[in-house]
Each structure stands twice: as structure tokens, then as C-alpha cells.
Amino acid sequence: MKRRDLIKSLGVAAGTIALSNVAASEAVSSVTEKKKRVLKIAHITDVHIRPEYNAVARFKKCLEMIKKDKVDLILNGGDTIYAADYENITKDRVEQQWACWKESITVVKDIPMHHVLGNHDMWWQGKGDELYGKPGVIKMLGIKNNYYSFDQNGWHFIMLDSNHPTSPGMLDDEQWNWFVQDVQKNSQDKPTLIMSHYPLLSCTGITDSKPEARGPFKIGGSYNHLDIMKFIEVFNKNKNIKICLSGHIHLLDKVWYNDVTYLCNGATSGFWWEPGDDGKSAYKQTVPGYALLNLYSDGSFDHDYIKYERV
């Protein structure tokens, strides 16, 4: 290329850069105008609160940090108490664990909180008792049903119960029909977040698996909802479904599939508050934490995992 042509070409390039800077700044300002943060959320999951391991004081420290984060809403992803589901669990032990929960959450009593049921929350030994089964958990959490939805600041939230009686990690027909109708009714014009205890879609079934040397990986419904293909069909018809939150695995992962982001947000208790794999309550590589999410009016979001014991 001749020098004159080079200068000409640079001039055009410089003009292009200048123009593209103007275009970019206009684009940014229009995005800024369009993109307004409408909600800040903390997602805690697998708190597994218990009297041992100084868990209440440690969880209160976590909640103090959430309070300082000035969130509008807390979502609790289930396995709220350590465990009520084992055969040897007495009513005293169940009450003791719920007392730990109630004492802890006084820290955030002014922040709205919504919950889903975890697999360890239900006390199956107390038939006839007010704390028995799902009704007992619903009562202790103060929620209206084992699945429900609500709106806040222009977003729609769907709280699911993954605890299918025979196939964990699935909705029964009644809940599924309710879910489809709820999406049709409420998600047409609102960005939507779904929370379940078991992940709808996650890669942790691979990373938490202990396969034979030659495989195959064995991934059950507790790692990946068994009805995920049905969910994907619904999501594909309604592009307002943006985020699916879950827990259960105690591992932190993020899957993005077909425009939906699936966040399995570790565990607030880490290794059930016990020393764990690193002596500091890590389960494999995931340390105790909670997620912070900023939700925007245009349906976009960002998120972070806060390792509250490591700051």
C-alpha cells in the first residue's frame, strides 16, 4: 500500500473509530436507561442449621453480612435444618433444629424471605404430629404451600417443591399443571426466576459422581430434575424465564442452556458446618457461601458467590 493510501485508509479508520465510539456511548446510555436494577437478592441454601459446630453464630455472621448488603429479598433454597428425615430423629431434635433457625433469622427479621422445601427438612417419623412431613415444614417456615409464586418489583418468582414422593427431583402432575398455568398467566410480561431445592439442570452430577474408571456417569434426579426436558420445552416457548436457582449438592456450578441460566449456589453450611475437605467446611472445592443477585428491569441479571467465612 502506498503511503498516501495508507494515510487515507488510517483517516477512514480513525473516523470509523470516532464514529463507533459515539455509537457505542449512545448504545451504552440507551442500555443504561433501559437497564435499571430493580432488585437485589440473597440466595441462601442448604443452611442445615444445627446446635453443633457453632453453626448458629456462624450463620448469624452470614446473615449480618446479607443485612449489610442491603438486599430487598432473601430466597432460602431448602435443607433449612440439619436433618429431620432420618429414622432415629425425635421430636425434641426436630424442635431443637427449628429453634436454631428461628433464633438465627431474627438478624434479618425486616427482610422478606421466601422458601422452598429441602429433602432433609421433613420429619417423617411423627405421623399425626403438627411437625410431621411437609405440613410441618410449611408451618415452621411460615409459607402458604409447598409450591407457590409471587411478584416483586416487576419480576415473577416461582417456588417449586422438588420432593416428589417416589421420584425425587420431579414435580407430580398436580404441581406440574399448576406450574405450566402459572407461567402462562404470570411470565408473559415479566422476567421470571424459579427456585427449587434439587437443580433443574446442573453439571454437578458429573463432578460429584464416583464413576467406574470406564463410566458411565450415574446421574439421578437429585442432581438433575428427571423432568428437565419438559421444563426446557416450557422455557423455550417463554423466553421470560431467565434464572433457575437451586442447591442440594453443596457444590457451586453454573449451567447456561438455551438462554436460561441455572445456578446451583453451593451451600451456606458448606460441609454441613463440619470441618470438611479443607478443614474449613469446604465440600470438595466449594466453601460456605451465599449468592448475591442483581435483577434488572430488562430481565438481565448478574450474580456473585460470597464466601462469608473467608473475608
Ligand SMILES: [Fe+2]
Ligand atoms: Fe443439603
